Amino acid sequence: MRKSKGLKKGTLPVYIILWIASILSIFPFYWMFVMATQPSAAYNSIPPTLLPGDQLVNNFMKVLDTIPFFQAMWNTILLCTTVTLAVLLISSLAGFAFAKFEFPGKNFFFILILLTMVIPPQLGLIPQFYLVSQLGWLDTLLGAGVLFLLNPLGIFLMRQYISESVPDELMEAAKLDGCSNFRIFRSIVLPIIKPAFATLGIIVFTLVWGEFLWQFTVLRDPASYTLQVALASLNNAFRVDFGMLLSGVFWATVPLIIIFLIFNRWFISSITEGSIK
Amino acid sequence: MENVQKRQHASKVKKSTTQMSEKKKDMLSGYLYIAPFFIIFGIIGLYPAVFSIVLAFQDWNGLGEMDFVGLNNFVVVLQDPLFWKSLYNTVIIGLMGTAPQLIVGIILAYFLNMAVIRFTNFFRVTIFMPYITSMVAVALVFGVFFSSSETALANYVIGLFGVDPVSWKTSEWGAKIAISLMVFWRWVGYNTIIYLAGLQSIPKDLYEAATIDGAGKVQQFLHITIPMLKPFIILTVFMSTVGALQLFAEPAVFLGSSAFNRDEAMTVVMYLYRDAFNLGSFGTASATAVLLLIIIVGAAALNTWLTSGVGRKQKRRAFTK
Numbered sequence: 239m240r241k242s243k244g245l246k247k248g249t250l251p252v253y254i255i256l257w258i259a260s261i262l263s264i265f266p267f268y269w270m271f272v273m274a275t276q277p278s279a280a281y282n283s284i285p286p287t288l289l290p291g292d293q294l295v296n297n298f299m300k301v302l303d304t305i306p307f308f309q310a311m312w313n314t315i316l317l318c319t320t321v322t323l324a325v326l327l328i329s330s331l332a333g334f335a336f337a338k339f340e341f342p343g344k345n346f347f348f349i350l351i352l353l354t355m356v357i358p359p360q361l362g363l364i365p366q367f368y369l370v371s372q373l374g375w376l377d378t379l380l381g382a383g384v385l386f387l388l389n390p391l392g393i394f395l396m397r398q399y400i401s402e403s404v405p406d407e408l409m410e411a412a413k414l415d416g417c418s419n420f421r422i423f424r425s426i427v428l429p430i431i432k433p434a435f436a437t438l439g440i441i442v443f444t445l446v447w448g449e450f451l452w453q454f455t456v457l458r459d460p461a462s463y464t465l466q467v468a469l470a471s472l473n474n475a476f477r478v479d480f481g482m483l484l485s486g487v488f489w490a491t492v493p494l495i496i497i498f499l500i501f502n503r504w505f506i507s508s509i510t511e512g513s514i515k
Numbered sequence: 516m517e518n519v520q521k522r523q524h525a526s527k528v529k530k531s532t533t534q535m536s537e538k539k540k541d542m543l544s545g546y547l548y549i550a551p552f553f554i555i556f557g558i559i560g561l562y563p564a565v566f567s568i569v570l571a572f573q574d575w576n577g578l579g580e581m582d583f584v585g586l587n588n589f590v591v592v593l594q595d596p597l598f599w600k601s602l603y604n605t606v607i608i609g610l611m612g613t614a615p616q617l618i619v620g621i622i623l624a625y626f627l628n629m630a631v632i633r634f635t636n637f638f639r640v641t642i643f644m645p646y647i648t649s650m651v652a653v654a655l656v657f658g659v660f661f662s663s664s665e666t667a668l669a670n671y672v673i674g675l676f677g678v679d680p681v682s683w684k685t686s687e688w689g690a691k692i693a694i695s696l697m698v699f700w701r702w703v704g705y706n707t708i709i710y711l712a713g714l715q716s717i718p719k720d721l722y723e724a725a726t727i728d729g730a731g732k733v734q735q736f737l738h739i740t741i742p743m744l745k746p747f748i749i750l751t752v753f754m755s756t757v758g759a760l761q762l763f764a765e766p767a768v769f770l771g772s773s774a775f776n777r778d779e780a781m782t783v784v785m786y787l788y789r790d791a792f793n794l795g796s797f798g799t800a801s802a803t804a805v806l807l808l809i810i811i812v813g814a815a816a817l818n819t820w821l822t823s824g825v826g827r828k829q830k831r832r833a834f835t836k
Binding site for chain 2: 356364367444470490509
């Protein structure tokens with residue numbers, strides 16, 4: 239009895255700090271929503287406006303007049319999905335090879351992958367831009383996506399997961415039954431590594447969704463804009479309509495927040511698995 | 516008898532040849548399966564990296580002939596005050612945006628890991644939520660919050676503490692503070708999650724033994740928690756250092772159309788981008804890219820060395836005792 243009372247007393251400051259941290263983390267989301275429902279002038283009011291207004295639809299209409307919002311949303315979803323599927327395939331194949339096969343130069347190649355993680359992406363920016371422009375891929379999703387196919391972390395994760403969770407005996411047995419290596423990959427490895435796919439898939443999807451520098455460099459035609467580039471362009475006008483601006487940000491952020499709230503456990507564990515293993 | 520032996524021998528030979536071909540098949544499969552990655556790596560990773568280093572010694576605008584100019588590009592960049600200003604900005608924003616984040620991250624993780632605290636999943640989700648927001652979205656929301664107008668919400672908030680309004684986007688420290696804050700806000704939850712995973716990996720009996728030995732909570736934190744968290748601290752310091760030196764989206768989007776015309780918040784990557792795509796000088800931009808590579812590798816090595824030194828000193832002291 240005394241003990242539980244004492245604990246409660248001691249934990250009050252901890253709860254206060256955690257609540258402050260939570261509120262500070264959420265407030266910008268709430269405020270973004272409030273501003274997305276207010277006329278631009280509400281921004282100048284003192285004391286500040288902290289309750290939603292009635293301009294939700296109007297502000298979004300203005301967004302639609304300024305940028306091709308739905309086109310950009312579609313481009314982003316298409317880009318993220320394609321890149322994610324491609325990275326999953328490339329990484330799981332290579333991870334499978336590094337986990338289960340012996341071949342000369344294996345260690346050399348693996349260290350090479352380690353090194354590619356250290357090269358900052360900006361080092362190659364100019365030649366990459368030049369390459370993509372020579373291929374005629376500027377203003378295309380192909381050009382915007384090709385850079386993200388290079389994902390050394392994915393190979394690490396897959397190699398780790400496959401060597402831990404695919405038993406050698408199972409592979410031996412399948413081989414005795416005359417399975418080809420690719421058949422083993424398709425019917426044995428793929429079903430086992432689904433959880434690793436979820437982890438890597440979340441990492442890649444959110445990475446491509448939020449990346450800016452490369453998409454901003456390659457996509458200059460509004461029809462090819464992804465959400466990030468389109469949103470950034472909202473801020474370039476001489477006089478920015480804040481209600482309209484934050485309405486755009488709000489509607490572009492909502493889908494990912496909903497996905498996050500549903501799958502938050504997966505998201506959070508993808509961080510620890512992606513960085514610690 | 517002979518027949519049987521022959522047959523046995525034959526089957527042995529057959530077995531070994533099939534084993535050989537099995538081995539070869541595995542080898543082929545190995546190469547085949549890693550090939551997609553390395554083909555892509557060669558084209559869009561290795562080739563551009565090498566090309567960049569070559570370009571750093573050329574004069575080129577992307578269209579005409581390349582001219583070899585030796586170290587001239589490096590001289591031009593290193594003599595440009597704007598390069599040094601952008602490096603200074605990057606380091607200051609990096610320090611202000613990441614150092615407090617690591618400390619707050621450890622404290623929050625420590626609280627979230629306390630057995631007596633409830634609703635930890637709620638706190639975890641809310642504190643992590645900023646991380647899933649894109650950098651552009653964060654920069655735009657903070658851009659309105661820290662707008663240059665006197666009635667900006669940020670000015671109202673500091674007004675409550677009696678501070679005069681700041682012109683956030685056009686003043687030397689205003690821009691840096693606003694950008695550091697958005698970096699802090701977006702990443703603190705991410706680091707908290709990593710530290711939390713670290714805390715959960717510390718065996719509980721260490722604390723029990725320390726409690727029996729009469730160590731207080733603060734002593735336990737300093738002598739058990741921090742040393743045991745060391746690999747996680749090294750990891751986050753490394754990632755923060757590398758990330759901070761590559762800062763681009765936050766300042767570029769925060770400042771909008773004036774981003775590349777002002778110097779209060781120009782970062783090294785913005786300087787590089789401006790050289791290449793606004794001024795069409797691929798040579799000097801590549802020289803900046805090479806300098807940035809050297810800076811990143813140097814800073815990451817230095818910080819990793821410093822953070823891994825923290826515990827080593829203590830160990831040595833304990834040893835000499």
